[in-house]
Amino acid sequence: MSARESAQAADAPPFRLDNEYLPFRFTATLTDRHGARRERLVDAACLTAWLDATGLRLLGAVAAPADLATARDLREAIHRVGTAVAEGSEPDPDDRETINALARDTRAFPMLDEQGKVMWSTDSRRPVRDGLGIVARSAIDVLGGPVRPRVTACRNQDCRGLFVDTSRGRNRRWCSMNTCGNKSKKAALKNRA
Numbered sequence: 001m002s003a004r005e006s007a008q009a010a011d012a013p014p015f016r017l018d019n020e021y022l023p024f025r026f027t028a029t030l031t032d033r034h035g036a037r038r039e040r041l042v043d044a045a046c047l048t049a050w051l052d053a054t055g056l057r058l059l060g061a062v063a064a065p066a067d068l069a070t071a072r073d074l075r076e077a078i079h080r081v082g083t084a085v086a087e088g089s090e091p092d093p094d095d096r097e098t099i100n101a102l103a104r105d106t107r108a109f110p111m112l113d114e115q116g117k118v119m120w121s122t123d124s125r126r127p128v129r130d131g132l133g134i135v136a137r138s139a140i141d142v143l144g145g146p147v148r149p150r151v152t153a154c155r156n157q158d159c160r161g162l163f164v165d166t167s168r169g170r171n172r173r174w175c176s177m178n179t180c181g182n183k184s185k186k187a188a189l190k191n192r193a
Helices: 003-011 022-027 044-053 065-087 093-105 127-144 177-192
Strands: 108-112 118-122 151-153 162-164
Touching: 022 065, 022 127, 022 162, 044 065, 044 127, 065 093, 065 127, 065 151, 065 162, 093 127, 108 127, 118 127
Parallel strands: none
Antiparallel strands: 108 118, 151 162
């Protein structure tokens, strides 16, 4: 990463990595979608930083502007499909194909590191695309697998971030208690006063 890219990455908003599910951690690189939108993938250096923060920066790759465009397309396709799943509607075929194409195209594979934990690697010449392919495969697992019925959209109308409701009563309301939950509680207290 060049000095310019490092400075840009340092100025970028911090990533929200509090979602347990990788594809929804990825969609959280654009927050408050229906309010004051906050883009966290402002440039290719930020994509490189996100891949690094999530363990998907394969072979030390540095993202290029074309990778950023692919990442944003994937992110929005995952969010639209996830929203459709949460609402019980049919996902758009083009969005499904965007996710499927990256999942199908990846050459990434899991390995065990020295501590016996999962790490990702690739043998291709497109390691950034392969990292995005891991996100796409994870999205397929979440949006089409056993947790599909628990995919939910945050009830904060500005946010509408996605999460998997694993609460016993299936009554979780917010993507994160630390962000949207606190905002909603503060607003309720302010309205009572």
